[in-house]
Amino acid sequence: MLNTILPILIFTALALAVIGALRRIRLWRQGRPAPVNLFKGLAALPRRYLVDLHHVVARDKMISNTHVATAGGFVAAAVLMILVHGLGIASPLLGGLLLLASASMFVGSLFVARRRINPPARLSKGPWMRLPKSLMAFSVSVFLITLPTVGLLPEGLLEGSTSWFLVVVLVGLVAWGLGEMFFGMTWGGPMKHAFAGALHLAFHRRPERFSTKKGGGGRSTGLKALNLEDETAPLGVEKPADFTWNQLLGFDACVQCGRCEAACPALAAGQPLNPKKLIQDMVVGMAGGSDANYAGTPYPGKPVGEHHGTPHGPIVAPAALPEGASLVDAETLWSCTTCRACVEECPMMIEHVDAIVDMRRHLTLERGKTPNKGAEVLDNLIATDNLGGFDPGSRLNWAADLNLPRMADLQQVDVLLWLGDGSFDMRNQRTLRALVKVLRAAEVDFAVLGDEERDSGDVARRLGDEATFQSLAKRNIATLSKYRFQQIVTCDPHSFHVLGNEYGELGGVYEVRHHSTFIAELYDAGRLTFSPWKGGSVTYHDPCYLGRYNGEFEAPRNVLKALGIELKEMERSGSRSRCCGGGGGAPITDIPGKQRIPDMRMNDVKESGAELVAVGCPQCTAMLEGVVDTSAEVRDIAELVADALVERPAGEASGASRQPAATPTAEEVIV
Amino acid sequence: MPHNVNTLNDAELSVAVLVSVGRHPLTGRARRADHDARAVEMALSLGDASVQLMHAGDGGEACGDAMRGYLGMGISRVKRINQDPDADVVPALANILRFAAPQLVLTGTRAETGEGSGLVPYLLAETLGWTVVSGLAEIESIEQGVATVLQALPRGKRRRLKVRLPAIATVDSSAPAARQSAFGPARRGELADCACASVTDELQTQWRVQPARKRPKRLKIVKSASARDRFKAAAAKADSGGGQLLNDVTPEQGAEAIFTLLKEEGVLR
Structure with a gap:
């Protein structure tokens, strides 16, 4: 019975994931064009992920080990699962590897769960709290359904008429796991960070930041110039769709770990800025909606749920509308000291400062709204x-x-x-x-x-x-x-x-x-x-x-x-x-x-x-x-x-x- | 800060702002003139009035830079009346204003370049036969062809005036500061050139122009001994104790009083 249900489940989840991926890509493509070498980026992806990103994550050893076990286990388990249970290649070797992979993932998910027992304030709650359980559901269920493949479990155990209860439970677990890991990855669950993050690394707007085999991995910190000769090009970013598509993709990669907010001097000083929230607001704007679902630290003094945006609506409310009628208040953007502590800390290599300056450019160049002494200076x-x-x-x-x-x-x-x-x-x-x-x-x-x-x-x-x-x-x-x-x-x-x-x-x-x-x-x-x-x-x-x-x-x-x-x-x-x-x-x-x-x-x-x-x-x-x-x-x-x-x-x-x-x-x- | 100006007129209120080429006091670079920019700001704060900017001048490079400064305040076009460099702009402005027939004309108290006499609004008012009001601090309301305005007097005093339109009003530094000039609108804005016959300013051709010297300041003589008196003296603006308020006098009597004062001060010898 499982042998018929599993392929259906797996391929349904995969098909839904593909549909979700296409929808997500359409969201990113609302942005303006950016010169990116797609092929070269994809080719550089494994190194950027395994070396550069890992270096940043590894500043916290516990988390980097947890992530290696969980993510490595998941990627291996997912591929093997498609082979073994989806396509029915029931070789004992593949089955054994799959057991190993899911076991590693399970161990990792135990550490993820431990981190969520008393999570530090910088971590987002909400859907992220269920992630360790989903990880466990996936790893445990995959482990269990693979046991018969390698002959560790009598074949008959799941075939008998009395074991229907066991089968239902197993199928339920598999469905939960697949739902979070495959479906949720492209439809906006916590696992979105893996899909968007991988592509973000491949199509990053500052490829110079990453190392190559010849070494390198330089700093790339200079702001990019606006083309002022072209009178049709927008002066900065007014609405989410004015970002380049790979900037939008970058926002979507955020894993809401809050390392940026822990480093942000403006947030610590109680100014209305939180880099993590800002990136999440950009995601809200890109997809359209309100920030009510945000489950992390808000901007100091600004309750969550009052701001909303659309891809083609202004990010900062124009003078005619009251503050708060839009996605972000101007003072949030003007609180930043451009110290780059957030960018330095971000394991996803998101470029917060670029985004903030892009939005400031619109406020100054188009609206003439540089606050306080700005205009005078x-x-x-x-x-x-x-x-x-x-x-x-x-x-x-x-x-x-x-x-x-x-x-x-x-x-x-x-x-x-x-x-x-x-x-x-x-x-x-x-x-x-x-x-x-x-x-x-x-x-x-x-x-x-x-x-x-x-x-x-x-x-x-x-x-x-x-x-x-x-x-x-x-x-x-x-x-x-x-x-x-x-x-x-x-x-x-x-x-x-x-x-x-x-x-x-x-x-x-x-x-x-x-x-x-x-x-x-x-x-x-x-x-x-x-x-x-x-x-x-x-x-x-x-x-x-x-x-x-x-x-x-x-x-x-x-x-x-x-x-x-x-x-x-x-x-x-x-x-x-x-x-x-x-x-x-x-x-x-x-x-x-x-x-x-x-x-x-x-x-x-x-x-x-x-x-x-x-x-x-x-x-x-x-x-x-x-x-x-x-x-x-x-x-x-x-x-x-x-x-x-x-x-x-x-x-x-x-x-x-x-x-x-x-x-x-x-x-x-x-x- | 949008003012709540009630415009009960059937027709939309039309305001013309006369703008000139400004000059930065330290570097001499062309810019929007401060007082004129405040006049534009005041016009823009009049709610839904239609605002038209006009400039008469020789249309040089400095003129372009300065006009972009005004356009950057969110103005879509400046009407630029091209004149010869030695022309008197009053006849051209009078012509154009007569034709455009705005209800209210706003301008700075004096230009930062050229003659800078501050006489243009008076000469225009004389030519057109309109009322002239100087030193506007705020326009409170415009109703049925009558504007209620606050005129700035020395030491922060304000005087409320009712002015029958059409009128010409000048704006100085007691009016709210001009909004920031932004690059985008400045670049998009249009400089609409139009020609108008130049009338050469014969008088000015005979003048010799030289950089202004700083005027000597009257010394404050503080006789008091106590700290309180010295503080009061320091905080007080140099004011004329012996002023004279003339009410209901004939123009001749007024002129006589001014003439006497100028002699006393040593301005006329």
């Missing part, structure tokens, strides 16, 4: 090329006594020192002066653009004003193309990121170094000597745009080590560093929360017991120093280095290498 950038609306001719006023060499006079140097908009900020001017002192001590052949420099466009771009960003970027690129230099050094990680990772798409390719990297190189080359550290204990705060965006975790630590400092690391440091709250224009849009992000970060510093926090970013310095009543001092790495500089013996200094080509011009100017 953008106007300043347009009119004066700097955030504060200062006279562009006063960019170098802080260095009036320093006699900084100008690119316009030298034309060619080794190092172009990019000052950034921090040159208008009195606090950052101290850092810049320290950096100049260090460069001079190491006899670096450098020059600045001076008044020719403009804001890099970082804030404009992250506030969604792609037009102003591209205008600034193109003019900066034109300026830089006039001069010859080997590398750009800057003490601003935001400029560093934009110059290094985002100007390339617009035609400006440069070798850019953060000052900490450059100082570390100078030290290694023996061009700097430091007096021993006499201060107290020190911790280091990783700037998001240096660390997570550009992978530079080591150089600042090496510099501090060279200074003789033994770091007291904070609990959240390196790639898991907590944002200072200063990125993405967040201090400008200033969405209120229950507490401030920099306060939380200074609390981290306090918990580490350090008396001084070393930073490497003007934004971080401003944000952290703005915290009142702290026990720790905030100093830039350049300042610490400048304070520790020791004059080298005279003979050594004169023999130091200077670029002979540039020397005569340099002296002409300085004298």
Whole structure:
């Protein structure tokens, strides 16, 4: 009897799964076209899954082992089940393998179940709570129906007239298992993450993120440029269908593990943002409906069930409609600091920040609704090329006594020192002066653009004003193309990121170094000597745009080590560093929360017991120093280095290498 | 902030806003002029009024940039009356306004470029025979051809006026700030050029133009000794203690009073 029911069940479930898959694909195809090499992506899928995704999952060993056992067991069991029970190839070898696979899956599902006994707050509940039971139903039932195949159970046991009860129970279990695992996978159950996730990995919008056999697996963090030449292309994302199809696919891949929300500084500060909920809202918008079925942490202060959307309806309610009449409120999008902690944590490699900036672009470029000081700052950038609306001719006023060499006079140097908009900020001017002192001590052949420099466009771009960003970027690129230099050094990680990772798409390719990297190189080359550290204990705060965006975790630590400092690391440091709250224009849009992000970060510093926090970013310095009543001092790495500089013996200094080509011009100017 | 302006007129209220090319005070880059942009904002906040933007000028590159600034506020087109660079724009504007016949004309108090005398609204009102109101802070309502407006006076004072339409009203920095100018609508918006005979401004051709100097500020002499008095003096705006309010006087008497004051202040010698 089972031999007739099982193939029917299996192939019905498979057929339904195929129908569901086609429906799901149709949902994704509502999005705009994106250039993806489908074949290459599919070919790269196994590696992306087994290597890159697994690396992220494996940050939690228990879960990665659980997932290997469960998912590996399931995939093997599903294939073998179709062969053995669907097609009736009852070989004992296949049967044995199937027993093994289902047993492995069962063991895995026990751990899944254990995790669900007292689940951490970041996990979604709802349908996810039944998943371990479904996994068990599938694995146990498959195990049991396979026992007769390998002859471990007398054939007659399930054939007799008395055993109909057993058969009904078994068939019921099989149906439940197949329903969750095959049918639910494409019709929107928790197992959807496997189907959408696999395709998402294959057709990811940033294939550079993944490793290949030759190595690699680089960071791909620069935002993608909008094509402003094409007047018919939408400026950013207004409605879910304005995302590219592979972005929609990416949203659908979310497994609601909540690692993003655990890392999100805005959520922790009580601002109305939760990256996980945002992605789920995009899924709701793509399929149409309300967010009432969401079973995880809501946006702080925003009850679940009040928002709804459609694929072709606006994501953020236009001014004519009241807030909450749409999918997401604008302040949710403006709470993000673009710190990328969520993207870094996401085991599905979903690109939250890209999506947020896409939606911000619409709000700024089409609706002119950049909140709070946003409009003023953008106007300043347009009119004066700097955030504060200062006279562009006063960019170098802080260095009036320093006699900084100008690119316009030298034309060619080794190092172009990019000052950034921090040159208008009195606090950052101290850092810049320290950096100049260090460069001079190491006899670096450098020059600045001076008044020719403009804001890099970082804030404009992250506030969604792609037009102003591209205008600034193109003019900066034109300026830089006039001069010859080997590398750009800057003490601003935001400029560093934009110059290094985002100007390339617009035609400006440069070798850019953060000052900490450059100082570390100078030290290694023996061009700097430091007096021993006499201060107290020190911790280091990783700037998001240096660390997570550009992978530079080591150089600042090496510099501090060279200074003789033994770091007291904070609990959240390196790639898991907590944002200072200063990125993405967040201090400008200033969405209120229950507490401030920099306060939380200074609390981290306090918990580490350090008396001084070393930073490497003007934004971080401003944000952290703005915290009142702290026990720790905030100093830039350049300042610490400048304070520790020791004059080298005279003979050594004169023999130091200077670029002979540039020397005569340099002296002409300085004298 | 949408105002609740009751328009009980049978016909839709039509508002024309005269806009000029602005200039950033630090960099001199062309932009929407601040006061004119506030005038556009005020027109847009009038609920369902039909708003028409007009500009008369030489239509150079700076003009295009500045007009895009206004279009970005969500305006679909700016009517651009092309004039010679040395033309007087008042006759052209008067012509076009007479033809378009809006009920209300809004504009900034003075332009940021060109002559910047702030006289255009007065000259237009004189030519057209319309009422002119200066320093509008808010339009409260427009009913049956009469607008109730709040006029801004120094030190945050407001005066409620009833103005019979058609009228020309100027807007300065006491009006609500202009909304953000967005790239998308600015790019889509249309600059509708139309020609109109230029009347050369003969007077202006004889002028010599030079950058303005900063005007000297009157020093505040604080005689008091106590902190409270010094604080009051610091918080108070420089105000003229010896002012004179003239009510119901003939124009000659008024002119005489102004003439005397200018002499006293040393403006006229």
